[in-house]
Amino acid sequence: MTQDEMKKAVAEAAVEYIKPKLNKESIVGVGTGSTANFFIDALAEIKHMFDGAVASSEATAERLRAQGIEVFDLNAVSEMDVYVDGADEFDSGLNLVKGGGGALTREKIVAAVAKEFVCIVDSTKKVGVLGAFPLPVEVIPMARSYVAREIVKLDGMPEWREGFVTDNGNLILDVHDMEIMHAKALETQLNNIVGVVTNGLFANRGADVVLMGTPDGVETITL
Numbered sequence: 001m002t003q004d005e006m007k008k009a010v011a012e013a014a015v016e017y018i019k020p021k022l023n024k025e026s027i028v029g030v031g032t033g034s035t036a037n038f039f040i041d042a043l044a045e046i047k048h049m050f051d052g053a054v055a056s057s058e059a060t061a062e063r064l065r066a067q068g069i070e071v072f073d074l075n076a077v078s079e080m081d082v083y084v085d086g087a088d089e090f091d092s093g094l095n096l097v098k099g100g101g102g103a104l105t106r107e108k109i110v111a112a113v114a115k116e117f118v119c120i121v122d123s124t125k126k127v128g129v130l131g132a133f134p135l136p137v138e139v140i141p142m143a144r145s146y147v148a149r150e151i152v153k154l155d156g157m158p159e160w161r162e163g164f165v166t167d168n169g170n171l172i173l174d175v176h177d178m179e180i181m182h183a184k185a186l187e188t189q190l191n192n193i194v195g196v197v198t199n200g201l202f203a204n205r206g207a208d209v210v211l212m213g214t215p216d217g218v219e220t221i222t223l
Ligand SMILES: O=C(CO)[C@H](O)[C@H](O)COP(=O)(O)O
Pocket: 031, 032, 033, 034, 035, 036, 085, 086, 087, 088, 097, 098, 099, 100, 101, 102, 103, 104, 107
């Protein structure tokens, strides 16, 4: 099975988490990236079961609309049962590193609103210790150098993702050489640096379920 086939399999499995709409509005939170794109394709097949979606990026919003799925402003949504998104890494505690596509802040906001976060990954994303994938940190442009210096004090090696601007008009520092032993604490510590918008650690609100595509099929992992 190729990596793409594993991504497609988990995306299709995630559709099972969409509850049919009963007497209330049913809005699905949708992540960003190649695995999330497979999920959007799978969602399009069951459009009749929900009212619309909240997108975690402009790219996702465009793809949802292209599939005929209505995109809602998060401010107009008071309740969301499920958020489905990929990840760059996950560990056995269902802590995640996300933001390879630069959409981490909106992803974290939509995940925060959802009752359940279903993370869809292929087996290459499973790690013993987070941090081999450079940890993205979204920063306000004028704070870039200051935040980079503060990250160096935390033993990280920040690299400016030059030329990339987030959907929020900010910049990304990718932090290399972090062996993340205390994900929750580091997530908070990075967020406390003035000028940081958010960082790609999803530990204080990690995934509730990870669906992992393997060559033998989809594994469901919960705590
Ligand atoms: O966090 C993300 C985007 O900001 C993605 O979920 C993450 O990068 C995984 O992407 P892919 O599904 O393409 O491997």
